[in-house]
Amino acid sequence: MQLTLTLDIPPLPKAITYTDNVLLIGSCFTEHISDRLQQHKFRVLANPHGILFNPLSVVSSLDGYIAGKQYTENDLFLLNELWNSWDHHTRFSNIDATTALNTINQSQASAAAFIKKADWVIITLGSAFQYYLKENGMPVANNHRAPAQWFEKKLLEIEDIKTALSNTIQALHDVNPFAHVLLTISPVRHIRDGVVDNNRSKARLIEAVHALCGMYEQVHYFPAYELVIDVLRDYRFYDIDFVHPNFPATQYVWEHFVKSCISPSAQEIMPQVLEIITARSHRSRFPETNAHKKFKESYAEKTRALMNKYPVLDMADELKYFEQ
DSSP: OOOSOOOOOOOOSSOBOTTOEEEEEESHHHHHHHHHHHHTTOEEEEOTTOOOOSHHHHHHHHHHHHHTOOOOGGGEEEETTEEEETTSOGGGOBSSHHHHHHHHHHHHHHHHHHHTTOSEEEEEEOOSEEEEETTTOOEESOOTTOOGGGEEEEEOOHHHHHHHHHHHHHHHHHHOTTOEEEEEEOOOOOGGGOHHHHHHHHHHHHHHHHHHHHHOTTEEEOOHHHIIIIIIOSGGGBOTTSSSBOHHHHHHHHHHHHHHHBOHHHHHHHHHHHHHHHHHTOOOSOTTSHHHHHHHHHHHHHHHHHHHHOTTOOOHHHHHHHHO
16 A cells, blocks of 8 residues: 655766765755765765855855855954854854854865866755845845844745856856756745745745756756655654654655665665764773774774775775774
8 A cells, every 4th residue: 555655756867976076055954965975975065154045145155166255354244242254154153253254264265176076066945035134235144143123035036046046057067067966945844934935935946946957957856845745744754843854754865865866886885884884983881892892803894895995985084993
């Protein structure tokens, strides 16, 4: 008996491999996928600006990486005893302006170098709502708990979303013509916008990204949103806030991502990598015992064998741990 809808996800025409460089950017759902890719030792750079929800913030960040943008102290502002950037997540905020600026520019430089060699840019969009500063009309990526009256909130038009992303995709292909783009919509409901407006927001994002897939041969879509909303569609797959997908839901999406987006050869390696990573995280209550020493020796041997067989894997940290 079939208890859920079936969603046929065609495999990517160019699957992701262990030799690929993968840049991920966007909403908090991006973090779920990037964490799992990093856990399996793929070459990943995730959210160099921190979590971003709306298309204009994603576009602005990508344009900055492509242009090699560096920020100055004039781009920072002081609020609640912290120096912040309207373009960045609060993880870049700091009580010291120089520290905040250095952290931002180090991340910018890393992203600028990475995007030029990226094989994949995975973009997860969360909301079509954009906030603007009333004093100058500047679009912001993060409100940093500033007073609500500082901002004007607008629902972006489909054409504006499509145009902004299209311009950035063209700029990306000018500096990196071989990069593929994978677009996804976050299944996280932005319930603060209200149920009706959240659905309007998601609908505009979906329409825009599918238009882009029709415009560019190297732009593809992965249905993370549909897997959670249409296939799982049950509150037992959500956290206690009824908004964020829980571990079983994100694991379900990850398994479908692997099947449709990761190359068969990489899928064969992944369980072996995960076994070593899991062993590395093991904490023995009695590390001085012979049994634990043999355990580490065994996994040092497994790690060396895997690295020799697949030189693309960087497991130097794990090997160092097991050899200690």
